[in-house]
Amino acid sequence: MKVKLGLSAIAMAMLSGLAAAEAVPAPTGVAPEALDATKKIYFERCAGCHGVLRKGATGKNLEPANTQKLGQTRLEKIVAYGTEGGMPNFEDILTKEEITNISKYIMQTPDAPPEWGMKELQNSWKVAVKPEDRPKKQLNKINLKNVFSVTLRDTGEVALIDGDTKQIWGIVKTGYAVHISRLSASGRYVYVIGRDGKLDLIDMWFEKPTIVATIKIGLDARSVDTS
Ligand code: HEC
Numbered sequence: 244m245k246v247k248l249g250l251s252a253i254a255m256a257m258l259s260g261l262a263a264a265e266a267v268p269a270p271t272g273v274a275p276e277a278l279d280a281t282k283k284i285y286f287e288r289c290a291g292c293h294g295v296l297r298k299g300a301t302g303k304n305l306e307p308a309n310t311q312k313l314g315q316t317r318l319e320k321i322v323a324y325g326t327e328g329g330m331p332n333f334e335d336i337l338t339k340e341e342i343t344n345i346s347k348y349i350m351q352t353p354d355a356p357p358e359w360g361m362k363e364l365q366n367s368w369k370v371a372v373k374p375e376d377r378p379k380k381q382l383n384k385i386n387l388k389n390v391f392s393v394t395l396r397d398t399g400e401v402a403l404i405d406g407d408t409k410q411i412w413g414i415v416k417t418g419y420a421v422h423i424s425r426l427s428a429s430g431r432y433v434y435v436i437g438r439d440g441k442l443d444l445i446d447m448w449f450e451k452p453t454i455v456a457t458i459k460i461g462l463d464a465r466s467v468d469t470s
Pocket residue numbers: 284285288289290291292293301302303304305309310318321322326327328329330331333345346349419420
């Protein structure tokens with residue numbers, strides 16, 4: 244009798260374990276109506292540095308084992324005000340409520356990343372100045388063979404610096420995660436990509452460097468190359 248009781252107790256424990264494993268995903272703590280928007284914020288604003296599965300990249304690992312130790316209040320502070328170690332501040336980009344939600348969200352098990360396929364890629368493609376509307380010749384006197392593209396990370400811009408005069412020729416708004424600049428084969432364009440996969444094409448034939456096209460090539464990127 245004793246043994247039987249013991250066994251059934253184990254069986255019960257196993258059953259309840261199973262039930263927990265099969266239950267709907269752990270509650271996120273984020274109100275259901277805000278969940279989609281919060282996921283979107285993560286994938287658009289955070290994944291570029293922390294990885295789509297939160298394993299860490301430039302930014303630290305944000306899996307629950309780490310984030311739960313920090314706790315809601317500390318997480319909100321970090322997200323709002325950033326850190327000196329390179330975490331940007333979001334208090335001027337996200338609302339208070341969004342910061343509360345994203346902090347709750349990163350304490351939960353990571354979601355499978357959304358797909359960013361050809362359709363999303365094509366939909367994100369914006370041509371600001373069509374090829375036929377671009378200058379037919381170089382409209383400035385800058386020596387394009389000696390231009391530096393310098394990442395201004397915290398302001399989400401690149402500065403194109405005239406290497407001959409050492410003057411800033413122009414500053415271009417590229418996005419908060421701007422990371423790598425690459426020259427086109429012709430030497431006329433600069434490609435700038437952010438960790439969030441946003442790629443800008445800057446035309447250096449205008450009076451001032453000008454973004455002529457943009458596309459988001461994925462949710463997470465480290466570099467771009469040209470040939
Ligand atoms: C431009 C890159 C970048 C982006 C974008 C970014 N982070 Fe970070 N984050 C970092 C870096 C780098 C650190 C490490 C900072 C340090 O050690 O001081 C960090 C640290 C953190 C930490 C502290 C982790 C710890 O264990 O101390 C949290 C929490 C965090 N980020 C959340 C977020 C959230 C949420 C977002 C999106 C709203 C985000 N980050 C976007 C780069 C980024």
